[in-house]
Amino acid sequence: MQGHQHETVTEDHAVHASNGAGRGHDRHAGHSVEMFRNRFWVSLALTIPVLIYAEMLWDWAGLDMPDLPAQKVGPFLLGSAIYLYGGSVFVRSAIGEIRARLPGMMTLVALGITTAYTYSAATTFLLESEGFYWELATLVDVMLLGHWIEMRSVGRARGALSELAKLLPDTAERVTEDGTVEIPVHELSVDDVVLVRPGGRIPADGVVVEGRSHVDESMLTGESRPVQKGIGDQVVAGAVNGEGSLRVRVARTGEQTALAGIARLVAEAEASKSRAQAIADRAATALTYVAIAAGTATALAWWLGGRDADFVIERAVTVIVIACPHALGLAVPLVVAISTSLAARSGLLVRNRLALERARELDVVVFDKTGTLTEGELGVVGVATTAGRTEEDALAVAAGLESDSEHPLAKAIVREAERSGVARAVITNFEALAGRGVRARTDGRTVHLGGPRLLEELGAAPPEGLAPRLKEWAEDGKSIVYLVEERTVTGAFALADSIRDASREAVRSLQQMGIRVAMITGDAEAVARWVARELGIDEFFAEVLPEHKAARVKDLQERGLRVAMVGDGVNDAPALAQADVGIAIGAGTDVAIEAADVILVRDDPRDVVRVIHLSRASYRKMLQNLAWATGYNVIALPLAAGALEPAGLVLSPAVGALLMALSTVVVALNAQLLRRGTLARGPGPLMRRGVSSSG
Secondary structure (H helix, E strand, C coil): CHHHHHHHHHHHHHHHHHHHHCCCCCCCCCCCHHHHHHHHHHHHHHHHHHHHHCHHHHHHCCCCCCCCCCCCCHHHHHHHHHHHHHCHHHHHHHHHHHHCCCCCHHHHHHHHHHHHHHHHHHHHHCCCCCCCHHHHHHHHHHHHHHHHHHHHHHCCCCCHHHHHHCCCCCEEEEEECCEEEEEEHHHCCCCCEEEECCCCECCCEEEEEECCEEEECHHHHCCCCCEEECCCCEECCCCEECCCCEEEEEEECHHHCHHHHHHHHHHHHHHCCCCCCCHHHHHHHHHHHHHHHHHHHHHHHHHHCCCCHHHHHHHHHHHHHHCCCCCHHHHHHHHHHHHHHHHHHCCEEECCHHHHHHHCCCCEEEEEHHHHHEEEEEEEEEEEECCCCCHHHHHHHHHHHHCCCCCHHHHHHHHHHHHHCCCCCCCEEEEEECCCEEEEEECCEEEEEECHHHHHHHCCCCCHHHHHHHHHHHHCCCEEEEEEECCEEEEEEEEEEEECHHHHHHHHHHHHCCCEEEEECCCCHHHHHHHHHHHCCCEEECCCCHHHHHHHHHHHHHCCCCEEEEECCHHHHHHHHHCCEEEEECCCCHHHHHHCCEEECCCCCCHHHHHHHHHHHHHHHHHHHHHHHHHCHHHHHHHHHCCCHHHCCCCCHHHHHHHHHHHHHHHHHHHHHHHHHHCCCCCHHHHHCCCCCCC
16 A cells, blocks of 8 residues: 555665664664663662672671672672673673774773673682672663663654655545546556545645645645645645545656655654764763773882782772762763653653753754644634724624635634624525635625635725725735625735744743744745744745755754754654754644654643753753762772872772762752752743642
């Protein structure tokens, strides 16, 4: 079926894009949440007997260690299992980082656990010293836990391409000499004619050869109004047919459709930013060099000082192991997990942890117009009447005339009457005038409602009193519907995609934060200019085709700007993926959601401001945690190296391990403070959305 065929096509593009992305190193390539989870629980279970074998823990508890079976080789066997099963993932990833010349967290962890394991094995069979088996086990456990938390909280679904495929129907009705026959869409060929019934999706790009209907292309073009299609008009695959039946001659199928082109753009844009590194990796890179340098310097210093080999090795190993703090594995993942939880409670779903880090540095936020800054459906945005007729009277008559119509303009007028509490006028002798409007009688008068073609047919013209308003509406690209009584225009209605009330506050708040606001839309320039003027937007791009939206975002990035894209449609997906931060309005399409970094559940553009506030708060907490996680090295490393050995003060592996444990506790507690303090002191809007001070 075509849906399946198209899915295969888009998956091929995804593979191609990921291969291109593979030129940069991904430390989690081939990893999964389940892998880290399973290895953590197995390693944790093996750690328990390792702790029982640790003599120093018995000493700390003030107890005598009992005789245990396999007391010498037991810790070695357990430690080997933990290293080979739980630690191997870090070793393999470290090899990849080193080959890519991008040493980071995996390299640091692999260095620490390999050093601890190798030294511990040597103490079991060669050296007369105490091993690091329990430090090795707990370090592997904490790192597995940290990466498990990280992947659970930051794992970004890669389902945008398959969601695009779902927009296509599985079958189509091909027109034959004997009628129609239902076939799988992938069997369609160019020049086939297909029947598209009311409410059905168009199966392929083509040209209308029979029928007339309104087609909803908003998911593809961003155009808020259903577009009337007749003979000779082009239609695109995935668009939804309106009230009439259409016969369409197929022009493009499969990979040649506009929908497939958007799929390619999504794949390419996603792949283009796959090399970004986390802040913890940068700290880990520095610590890797520090650990190697400090361990080497320690060994050389004591060897040149004439100390025996056992002492030299013990000091060097202690330095290297301590330089890989347990807390570093949790410093960022804990903050991410807590901040994403807070975000979810505040209506913000974070799908990409790097989005929070990048959002704090944004220079410009680009909003899609339709369905993001606006409601995504037509509404009455202006009413003008002649003397003797009130706006309420005009709206009552218009709503009565349109009460049974399914046309988008009619629905907008009826909704406005209901919203305003205006009762519909009683209508008799109703008659639809195809392509022109409607006619009926009310209160003994003949009334018409329709557009410019109706005025031409009736030979009516708007009075001079309405001219200024009508000119303004026309310049703004609004649709105008006229109310005509006995061939005299007595009222007019301006219809346009209604601006959200929350959009004004969102734009104003962003500008107060020093962030520029831009708008991008497939609508006409007049419409875009009107929306931009109403909202005070700094820059706008109008009449932008779907395949060009990502290019506009890229243009801004090439100016040196860090860009967030906010959208809700299929046509926004490539731009969402291209942007430094992609933000999807929650009421938008599944494709936009899958391509985004952050999803606004409440369909409120003001939540973009909250994303940035949360980004800044969580980033501050990450920096604090990294300082706690690594800061103890300033004291611990010199002591571990034996700097105070002449004074009789040497940091033992046990005390070093205790310092690491305390650092981990501090990091965990500091991360929890994000729930109570940081957001509570933040901007009011975030609190008003339900994040309480108690977390």
